[in-house]
Amino acid sequence: MKTFKTMKASNLLGLLMTTAALLAAGCNKKLDLTPQSDYNTEDFYKTANDFRQAVFGAYGGLRSVHGFDYPMMMESLSDNVNTLQNTTNNPLARFGFTAGDDRILGVWSAYWTVINRTNNILDQIDGGDFPNELVRTIMRGETRFIRGYCYFQLGWIFGGMPIIDRRMSAEEIATIPRASQAETFAFAVADMAAGAEVLPEQQGGDNLGRVTKFAAKAILARVHLYGRDYESAKPLLEEILAYEGLTPYENYVDCFVNTRDNGSEHVFQIQYTSGLNSQGNPLVYSLVPENLRSELFPQGGRSTWIAVSNDLYESYDTADVRRDLTIQQGYASGNDVVDSLTLLYIKYAHGTVPPNKEDNDVNFSIVRITDVQLMYAEVLNELGYVADGEAFALLNGVRNRAGVDSLTVLDAPDQETFREAVFGERRLEFAGEALRWFDIVRQGPEKATEIMTAFLARAEEGGGQISFDAKYLLMPIPASELRTNPTLAQNPGY
Structure with missing residues (x-):
């Protein structure tokens, strides 16, 4: 686990010690994120402890969506996943989804639930009974960051969102139209920047896992x-x-071992704890091979809920340790015979496993420090390519940990080839971490269409039978939401 340094200002330390006591989660390892959904918010949020519980409810909403619907959807859309063998998420992988898709609705609803919870907190926090203003300020900043993060996610998945920045009745919400995507991101940036200004550099003890200044700045940089x-x-x-x-971390595998959660590699993680009010992570069980029998995961898994593409597997160098730590051959259903045609994620099954398959203790990383390194390499390149410059050193640090030789100027002689190298490295480093689809989308409609069309033309992906349209770069607004709010406009093409 990470060892944290003492704060420099003694008066601030005293206030933060008070804050830590008030914001304690009641769990030595990770936050107890049990949502306080049964309370009447008009009467409940009065003391610092009341607001603490409400903030945990907001974290609980993030825990819910990142444990299943979000990573399932984001991986299925990308070229990381096989379109023909991805059974449960077939409509997403084959781009046959509609505005009635349950996975899309699940992601939409989860983020909006969190936004609603944060608005409840922010509307009442100024009137709450806090022992000092620093406690209130930090909690307000934390809440604004969470809200901003949700708007950022929704904005990239669906486009411009209605800006709901306070508690509203259902009738009032139904009159709010969609803002533009740029306006949505501006709102998200303002929220996250406000959080970054006041959040502590580290969270230790019972607050381990709560958002920090650096987590807020990492997501802000991503925006x-x-x-x-x-x-x-x-x-x-x-x-x-x-x-x-x-x-x-020195070893790549440690990034996905539950005993190394919240350590120096992890800038921001969604927290999961087994055996505590159903706060475990079901993603591991949903990804690994159905009949995998090993000491690491003796219960097996759901197999082809997510089948990895040959395109991803073949993109790894044979010396790259990440390949076999991320992907392995699956098993034919009902027996222990290896099915060499099916590739499955094994990334999250390297740690200890609880008796309940869907109650895993491994966290889900939103930002790892290698993500920050590769983002910075990308930024440096976009601001001006430098042969064998700092951007090369950052990229090669990630490659070398994986056992891959350094990239040279001969491999990437200009800005465009280095850009391609960064995106390629990000795909290998973060496979199964729900980042690839955004990395495709943000390259723009023309490039994204080129990537996905080439991928879908591969024989094992249907040989061009599945067509890709730029409309898929934004998901459809769920049909049920359009019925509830007639002012919402559907995205083009749906």
Whole structure:
């Protein structure tokens, strides 16, 4: 586990110690994120402890969506997943989904639930009974970050969102139209920047896993990077990389072992705890081979819920340790015979496993420090390619940990080839971590269509029988939401 340094200002330390006591989660390892959904918010949020419980409810909403619907949807859309063998998520993988898709609705509903919870908190926090203003300020910033993160996610998945920045009745919400995507991101940036200003550099003890200043700045940098605002992303990434408490693990596998959760590799993780009010992570069980029998995961898994593409597997160098730590051959259903045609994710099954398959203890990383390194390499390249410059060193640090030789100027002699190398490395480093689809989308409609069309033309992906349209770069607004709010406009093509 990460060891945290003492805060420099003694008066601030005293206030933060008070804050830690008030914000304690009641669990030595990870936060107890049991949502307080049964309370009447008009009467409930009065004391600092009341607001603490409400914030945990917001974290609980993130825990819910990142444990299943979100990673399932994002991986299935990308070229990481086989379109023909991906059984449960077949409509997403084959681009046959509609506005009535349950997975899409699940992601939409989960993020909006969290936004509603954060608005309830923010509307009442100024009137709450807090022992000092620092406690209130930090909790307000934390809540605004969570809300901003949700708007950022929704904006990239669905496009412009209605800006709901306070508690509203259902009738009032139904009158709010969609803002533009740019307006949605501007709102998200303002929220996350407000959080980054006041959040502590680290969270220790019972607060381990709560968002930090560096987590907020990492997501904020991601927003700017995705929007190609490299000048704004650069100082945020530099500050994170300069912090000595965030460094890559020596071994890649440790990034996905539950005993190394919340360590120096992880900038921001969604917290999961087995045996505590159904707060375990079901993703592991949903990804691994059905009849996998090993000491690491004796219960087996759901097999081809997510079948990995040959295109991803073949993209790894044979010396790359990430390949076999991320992907393995599956088993034919009902027996122990290896099915060499089926490739499945094994990434999250390297740690200890609880008796309940869907109650795994491994966290889900939103940002790892290698993500920050590769984002910074991308920023440096976009601001001006330098042969064998710092961007090369950052990229090669990630490659070398995986056992892969360094990229040279001969491999990437200009800005365009280095850009391709960064995106290629991101695919290999973060396979199964729900980042690939956004990395495709943010390259723009023309490039994204080129990538997906080439992928779908492969024989094992249907040989061109599945067509890709740029409309798929945004998911449809769920049909049920359109019925509830007639002012919402559907995305083009749906």
